[in-house]
Amino acid sequence: MKSLVAIWVLCVAGLATAIAQSGLPLPSPVEKELAARASNVTEVTLGKNMLAFAAKFLDGKDKDDEATRHLIEGLDGIYVRAYEFDKEGQYSPDDVEKLRSYFGTTDWSSIVRNRDRKSGESTDVMMKMVNGQPHGLFVLDAEPRELNIVLILGPVKMEDLSRLSGIGGLGVLGDLDTDSHGNTNRNKDKDKDKDKTKPPKAKTGGEE
Amino acid sequence: MAQRWQPDFLQLVDEHQSMVFSLAWRMTGDRGLAEEVAQDVFLELDRHMERLESPEHALNWLRRVAVSRSTDSLRRRRVRGVDLWVEIDEKHGSPAEERQSPLETRLEQLLSTLPEAQRAALVLRYQEDMTPEEIAASMDAPLATVKSNLHRGLKLLRAKATTHLKEYVRGL
Amino acid sequence: MDFEWTDQRDKGTGSEQDREFERELKQAMERRPAPPNLKRRIMQKRSARRTEQHHTSKIWWQRLAASLLVGAVVAGGFGWRQMEERRRGEEAKQQVLTALRITNQVLNNMNRKLAEHDRSDNGK
Numbered sequence: 001m002k003s004l005v006a007i008w009v010l011c012v013a014g015l016a017t018a019i020a021q022s023g024l025p026l027p028s029p030v031e032k033e034l035a036a037r038a039s040n041v042t043e044v045t046l047g048k049n050m051l052a053f054a055a056k057f058l059d060g061k062d063k064d065d066e067a068t069r070h071l072i073e074g075l076d077g078i079y080v081r082a083y084e085f086d087k088e089g090q091y092s093p094d095d096v097e098k099l100r101s102y103f104g105t106t107d108w109s110s111i112v113r114n115r116d117r118k119s120g121e122s123t124d125v126m127m128k129m130v131n132g133q134p135h136g137l138f139v140l141d142a143e144p145r146e147l148n149i150v151l152i153l154g155p156v157k158m159e160d161l162s163r164l165s166g167i168g169g170l171g172v173l174g175d176l177d178t179d180s181h182g183n184t185n186r187n188k189d190k191d192k193d194k195d196k197t198k199p200p201k202a203k204t205g206g207e208e
Numbered sequence: 209m210a211q212r213w214q215p216d217f218l219q220l221v222d223e224h225q226s227m228v229f230s231l232a233w234r235m236t237g238d239r240g241l242a243e244e245v246a247q248d249v250f251l252e253l254d255r256h257m258e259r260l261e262s263p264e265h266a267l268n269w270l271r272r273v274a275v276s277r278s279t280d281s282l283r284r285r286r287v288r289g290v291d292l293w294v295e296i297d298e299k300h301g302s303p304a305e306e307r308q309s310p311l312e313t314r315l316e317q318l319l320s321t322l323p324e325a326q327r328a329a330l331v332l333r334y335q336e337d338m339t340p341e342e343i344a345a346s347m348d349a350p351l352a353t354v355k356s357n358l359h360r361g362l363k364l365l366r367a368k369a370t371t372h373l374k375e376y377v378r379g380l
Numbered sequence: 381m382d383f384e385w386t387d388q389r390d391k392g393t394g395s396e397q398d399r400e401f402e403r404e405l406k407q408a409m410e411r412r413p414a415p416p417n418l419k420r421r422i423m424q425k426r427s428a429r430r431t432e433q434h435h436t437s438k439i440w441w442q443r444l445a446a447s448l449l450v451g452a453v454v455a456g457g458f459g460w461r462q463m464e465e466r467r468r469g470e471e472a473k474q475q476v477l478t479a480l481r482i483t484n485q486v487l488n489n490m491n492r493k494l495a496e497h498d499r500s501d502n503g504k
Contacts, residue, residue, distance in 0.1 A: 044479040046472070054472035072476060080479040114493055119284075123490045141486045144284075148486045150479075161487065221422055225414040233412060243415055250422045251429065312408035334402070334409040366401050 023048075023153050024077040028102040030095050031081060034147060037091065040084040048076045048154070071161070076154035081147075088144040093120060096142050100124050103138050103151060119144065134158060215260045221250055224267065227336070228274045234331045235278035237320030245277045252277075268346050271336060275328050275347070282324065318368050326361030329354055439474055446470060 024047060035041045046054070051072050058065035072078070085091070104110070104126050112125035121143055128136030134156045141148040228249050233242035252273055253266075260266045319327050332343045340358060344351040446467040450460070 042478065042482065044475050044482075046475060046479065050472055051476065053469060054476045057466075057469035057473045058476075068476065068480065071480070078476070078479045078483075080482050082482045082485075112490065112494070114497060116493075121493065123493050125490065139483075139486050139490060141489045143489065148482060148489075150483045150486050152483070161483070217426075218423075221419050225418055225422075226411045229414040229418060230411040234409070243418060243421075246414065246418055247422050247425060251425055254426050254429075315408045330405075331409065334406045335411060337406075362398075362401070362405075365405070369401075 024079050024151070025103065028099060030098045030102070031149075034081075034083045034091060034095065037085060038083040039086045040082075042080070042082040044078065044080040046078045051075055051078065067160070071157060074155050075152060077152075079149070079151040079153075081149040083147045085145045085147075088120075090145075091142075091147055093122070096122055096124075096140065096147070099149065100140055103140070103149070108136070108138060128153075137161075213260075213262050215257050215266060217254055217257060220253065220266055220270075224270050225250070227267075228270055230335060231271065231274040231331060232278045234316055234319050234335065235275060235324070235327060236282055237316050241281055242278075245274065245281055248277055249274050271332065271338075272346050275332070279324050279328070314369070318365055321368060322361055322364055325353075326357045326364065329357035330361045330365065333358055442470060442474075 024045060035043075055069045055072060058069040060066055060069070083091075104124075108126040108128050110124070110126050112123055114123040116122065122140070123142070124138070124140040126138040127134050128138075135154065137150070137152045137156045137158075139148075139150040141150075225246065229242055229246045232245035232249070233239055236242050236245065249270060253270065256269070260269060319330065322330070328347070329343060332338045332346070333340070338346065340351060340354045343349075344354045347354070450463050450467055
């Protein structure tokens with residue numbers, strides 16, 4: 001039994017070291033609480049080496065794979081958390097603020113900070129600039145029944161990100177376009193069927 | 209033996225998209241939102257196709273879901289503190305040359321000032337030409353409630369229309 | 381008030397004006413034509429959702445196939461390492477796609493909210 005515990009501790013320590021060395025943060029304490037309350041959890045953690053490894057299996061002849069490879073090329077890491085809840089009120093503005101503070105250290109600049117006090121919805125976007133170039137993107141998206149964290153480290157190709165919806169297999173979740181009156185049109189990207197095809201509380205962490 | 213009706217999704221979209229869009233527009237008062245609602249309604253239809261038993265069933269199903277989704281989207285926006293009913297952006301409306309009467313010009317705006325239940329009753333009655341009994345069955349509401357909503361809604365709408373007509377005439 | 385659907389007993393001194401208003405309302409409430417691109421958008425979203433469902437279903441089959449393949453090779457004792465690397469590589473690739481899909485959703489949510497925010501500001 002003691003040897004099992006020792007192995008487990010070594011694994012966690014190894015994981016923590018690997019994540020820390022890749023520049024990706026360790027999971028914040030709030031995330032554990034959110035995961036406990038969520039009905040569906042998706043966690044993806046990909047360090048530099050894992051991204052490079054995955055890129056080898058993206059088929060250069062397939063245009064979608066090629067677009068994906070171009071996007072992740074050179075990145076230092078991707079850290080994504082998606083929490084879905086059965087009902088509203090499963091997390092508080094305080095939880096959101098804790099997440100924001102945890103990820104948004106001093107070398108990050110706030111680009112967007114949008115709050116709707118009545119609904120509790122919020123959006124935070126932060127960027128890390130190095131020599132005038134985006135070298136990190138953080139998005140924290142809080143909706144009534146969803147909370148999403150996206151952290152991309154490394155040289156972020158913003159134009160490729162804006163074309164994400166054009167890469168097949170990622171789900172055409174809608175993009176902004178204008179209606180006949182020149183108004184930007186909202187497309188709700190809540191594909192209500194997506195979770196039916198996933199098992200609940202799926203953890204897909206791909207740490208190195 | 210009669211063959212079971214096989215719904216065709218494309219055909220249903222062609223046949224009913226204007227109905228769904230109009231319902232959603234009159235319920236929400238916002239053209240952009242109505243387009244979203246209409247898309248959602250048909251995507252939900254796609255998931256429920258095998259449960260549809262007849263063309264009439266499909267039509268009633270679409271009406272019910274269009275009203276329901278419209279009120280849901282209104283509630284979400286209300287929760288966000290966006291006051292839709294103060295000003296309806298003229299840009300959201302149809303081009304002016306399509307309009308005929310002053311009532312038609314301001315219809316969506318006037319409807320948007322009514323409580324949702326009355327609005328729904330009026331739209332189903334006068335756009336969809338449903339009887340109060342059909343509305344009650346479709347919305348799963350008591351007939352007396354439907355009639356009361358129709359009655360009050362018409363009274364209110366008429367009072368507001370008269371006021372707006374005067375303003376419209378003054379503005380000409 | 382007296383409308384065409386009003387019960388007889390409730391009809392008061394209702395007037396021709398009520399009926400006239402009803403007629404006007406019915407005319408005003410004619411269905412508006414759907415936007416020309418509505419059908420196209422519906423079909424696009426429907427197709428995209430089916431692609432995603434198929435894609436996710438494919439992931440599971442791929443994983444099952446990969447696992448079976450690995451099992452067969454282990455049993456056969458041949459090229460296990462290469463197969464394992466292939467399996468891990470495919471898994472890594474799927475994780476990348478999952479991460480990017482969520483990123484896409486988040487960015488769309490952000491754009492939507494910002495557009496709504498701008499619109500409500502313009503409406504003031």
